[in-house]
Amino acid sequence: MSGVAAVLSRRGQHTLARREARRFHLFVSPWVIGFVLFTGGPILASIAISFTHWNLLRSPTWAGLANYQKMVNDPEFWDSIGNTFYFGLGAVSLGVVFTFALALLLNQPLRFQGLFRTVMYLPSVVSGVATALLWLNILHPDFGLINKLLALVGVSGPPWLGSTEWAMPALILMSVWGAGNTIVIYLAGLQGIPKTLYEAAEIDGASWWRRFWSVTVPMMSPVIFFNVVTGFIASIQAYTLILIMTEGGPANSTMVLGLYIYRQAFVFFDMGYAAALSWAMFLIVIVVTLIQFGLARRWVHYEFH
Structure with missing residues (x-):
């Protein structure tokens, strides 16, 4: 009986840990999504844009190191x-x-x-x-x-x-x-x-x-x-x-x-x-x-x- 109780206890702990992990990712997801869309994404995009000619009216054209x-x-x-x-x-x-x-x-x-x-x-x-x-x-x-x-x-x-x-x-x-x-x-x-x-x-x-x-x-x-x-x-x-x-x-x-x-x-x-x-x-x-x-x-x- 003690072994069964130990197994159930470990399962309960794993379930609680997974539940806490899901809650953590749920609460942190707005910041992560905002960072990717409005900060991290534009930063990476700016690297590529710096090697192009782009006036917002036409598609960017490759400029190399110009x-x-x-x-x-x-x-x-x-x-x-x-x-x-x-x-x-x-x-x-x-x-x-x-x-x-x-x-x-x-x-x-x-x-x-x-x-x-x-x-x-x-x-x-x-x-x-x-x-x-x-x-x-x-x-x-x-x-x-x-x-x-x-x-x-x-x-x-x-x-x-x-x-x-x-x-x-x-x-x-x-x-x-x-x-x-x-x-x-x-x-x-x-x-x-x-x-x-x-x-x-x-x-x-x-x-x-x-x-x-x-x-x-x-x-x-x-x-x-x-x-x-x-x-x-x-x-x-x-x-x-x-x-x-x-x-x-x-x-x-x-x-x-x-x-x-x-x-x-x-x-x-x-x-x-x-x-x-x-x-x-x-x-x-x-x-x-x-x-x-x-x-x-x-x-x-x-x-x-």
Whole structure:
């Protein structure tokens, strides 16, 4: 009887396992189907499209490496890469410093702390179009808020988005506006630092600056590194706000790679060349990320002994 009971128990376990497996595949199937149809499938298709000439009106024709050869000899492509790195370095540098400083302030035990955190996070949930329209008014050369404030101290503000010199700095300044998610990540990291480290440093006579530089920064270096990597990837792919605000102008001074791809695909309808440019962007993201991981060994600290 005990043997029969053991066999029945094993059968029941196998039945339960199969039932759980079916439920797992049932629940995960929408994501798998969505990934194959809307992400994985288009990614694989773009590889084939990059070797063709296709204007959406006619069937694709095989082009071989023509699109990649065109890319190498395209001066606008190289200019867009330069603008992309200009925007990326500026946006990430300013974003890291500004959001880290805000996170430090919001981590202090102040009155209405929750209100301040909510106010700082709100811009990150505003849609991109609304953000672009807001900043178009803020940066307006005649009645914009920034130039009005500069006029109060006797400074004549630049034309911002209408200037080849100031358009990109204006976009970099605007990029910090929606950094609420980054601030939340910094806050989580700051609250994870053991208070005993600060107490020990204070007992040793360390000043607030020494505590910040020797305790806060090393303990936060993995979080800073994460935000730098993700921020740079996002800046390389940026194009929506730039499209709405400048359309790459004036004189292509804000023509970043993402916007250049959009223009080739949906203005000139050169889908093959746009697909090739997309894979160039992918390669740039991979190379930049690998370089960042290589440099991270010098300043990111994951363990303390």
